[in-house]
Amino acid sequence: MDLTGKPAVPFALPDAQGKMHHLADYKGAWLLLVFHRHLG
Amino acid sequence: MREHEAELSDLGLAVAVVTFEAGFLARRYVEESGLVWPLLVDEKRELYRGYVMLAASFWDIWGPKTWWAYGKAMLAGQKLHGSQGDISQRGGDVLIDPAGTVRLHHVGEGPADRPAVAKLLETIRAGGQEQIVPSGHNQEERR
Numbered sequence: 001m002d003l004t005g006k007p008a009v010p011f012a013l014p015d016a017q018g019k020m021h022h023l024a025d026y027k028g029a030w031l032l033l034v035f036h037r038h039l040g
Numbered sequence: 041m042r043e044h045e046a047e048l049s050d051l052g053l054a055v056a057v058v059t060f061e062a063g064f065l066a067r068r069y070v071e072e073s074g075l076v077w078p079l080l081v082d083e084k085r086e087l088y089r090g091y092v093m094l095a096a097s098f099w100d101i102w103g104p105k106t107w108w109a110y111g112k113a114m115l116a117g118q119k120l121h122g123s124q125g126d127i128s129q130r131g132g133d134v135l136i137d138p139a140g141t142v143r144l145h146h147v148g149e150g151p152a153d154r155p156a157v158a159k160l161l162e163t164i165r166a167g168g169q170e171q172i173v174p175s176g177h178n179q180e181e182r183r
Binding site for chain 2: 001003004005006007008009010011013014015016017020021023026027028029030031032033034035036037038039
């Protein structure tokens, strides 16, 4: 399923240091989400 | 992608890396890799599922493309480690424009399957030009 052209999926996630990040924080800028397979 | 960090930044691109591995593993990865972007921890994998990044098949994980990618990485001097995590989880890339619309959605078939940075740059540049043109007006009408 290709989601190109669809609204971005909202998120509220902590980073590795515990700081929260929301999709709304990035509004007005291009955002690239790079999904890791695993950290090995 | 890190070689293009300055160019990506000049285009106004923010980058966030997403992992499903929490706690010590995530903190160690940031320390060891020197990651300059935030590492978001999606422990429940809700965002992964939201972007249809599900479990990979055996062939995707252990097929020839994987061995080719690992061989190239080793020739480039990278150290490869055995994984302690779930190796079946798919990765991928999602490019979101300033209005919150997905402009590129790529679900990786294996570790070697990532979109070229050139394609990301091209998409951003094309999107930027598109935003300058007022809605309902094409290039001919503007002359």
